[in-house]
Amino acid sequence: MSAYDLVVIGTGGAAMAAGIEARARGKSVLLLERHVLGGTCLNIGCVPSKNLLAAAGQRHRALDNPFPMVPTSADGVDLPALIAQKQDLIDRLRQAKYADVADAHGFPIRYGRARFVDEQTLEVDGERITAPAYVVATGVTPHIPDLPGMGTVGHLTSTTAMEMTEFPASIIVMGGGYVGLEQAQMWAHLGVRVTVVGRFAPHAEPEIAQVLRGVFADDGISVVEERASEVAPTADGVLVRTANGLEVTAEQLLVAAGRYADTGELGLEAAGVKTDARGFIVVDDHQRTTNPRVYAAGDVSGAPQYVYVAAQTGRVAAAGALGEPATVDYRGLPGVTFTTPQIASAGLTEEQALQRGHACDCRVLGAQDIPRALANRDTRGALKLVIDAESGKVLGVHAALDGAGDVMLAATYAIKFGLTVDDLADTWAPYLTMSEALRICAGLFRSDKPTSCCA
DSSP, rough: OOSSSSSEEEEEEHHHHHHHHHHTTTOEEEESSSSTTTHHHHTEEEEEHHHHHHHHHHHHHHSSOOTTTTTOOOOOHHHHHHHHHHHHHHHHHIIIIIIIHHHHTTTOEEESSSEEESSSEETTTEEEEESSOOOOOOEEEEEEOOOOGGGGGGBOHHHHTTTOOOOOOOEEEEEEEEHHHHHHHHEEEEETTEESSSSSSTOOHHHHHHHHHHHHTTTEHHHOOEEEEEEEETTEEEEEEETTTEEESSSSEEEEEEEEOOOTTTOOOTOOOBBBBOOOOOTTTBBOOOOOOOEOOGGTTOSSOOOHHHHHHHHHHHHHHOOOOOOOOOOOOOOEESSSSSEEEEEEOOOHHHHOOOOOEEEEOOOOOOOHHHHHHHOOOOEEEEEEETTEEEEEEEEEEETTHHHHHHHHHHHHHTHHHHHTTTTTTTTTTHHHHOOOOOOTTTTOSOOOOOO
């Protein structure tokens, strides 16, 4: 007999949520970890990248001050000290938000390499463990594309780049998704010459992506919107060649070409757990795998790669594994890329709305018409509102603004609870906040004539 009602493989956001859910139901649970406590978000993802982005942003604001009458300066960057303070933050959060939380809820964490040996049994460093139910929450790992020459050059990932203690003179960032965009701007703001190669903000609305293109140009970041076809070493770095024959060189190559599920060592085939071509575990709406005893949660299950999604899928997986199936409600799901300005979204894009059969209508508000942006002396930005033309209900909100992520909370509420564009236009919005952009944009559906400050 197992000593635990549930065994969870992993200790990231999904795994911790599963453990907390199990204990809330009065069940015993064991978490297994093969590397370091805390998962992707804490150790190599959200926390370190946003910490370093904040530091880089401070330097950039000092250098690119829109208020010349208030002088600022930015000296050289002490990169080793910057990396050390980032690690100190991770260590403190690992203790406070993971180790202490596990102790408070009363579930142990065991370190070791876990592998299924059959449909009911795990082996952890040679010891066999059997439980009534399992949750796999092992996360994802950076994908390195199989391009000609990739094996002949050294390369960074977002993980290893954030461990550097010396600045390269130049970096090529391969990939224009959210990780690539954040890494590109972070290193550029810290003084490195950066070139991005790949599709630029491929999932953003065109009007929003265009804002960020302009900002990157202002920041001196070169953008080559072509797919890399091969790489090669040079005397002092690396060369990337695109499908159209364009060549770009730099001292370092940072690969940000997406992530895949690292499930090869879990013995999932022995457990009867099906995966797709990229290693992601196939799950149903309840996070249940093809083995009814095994559930999966977080990035490894193919869910949208946000830590708050991971946590919700972890709760749902634990509930299902313990006999009470649930589902995740993705309505109005927000996402944020922490560039400057942030690009953020909630709900459907215009294209998605049309694909789903909506007779949609859209308005785009430029930041030059947002009082907060005028006060900040930076009007590079836009907000796009997508609605159902027949019902007036809000379907999607997309923005490139300072603090765009904060605007998405109200947007998520509007979408989830079925608010109309009139509801937004008629609801209070505090003046001289960026969130006021949502109300102003809603008003554009009534009239395209200019308004007074708060009218």
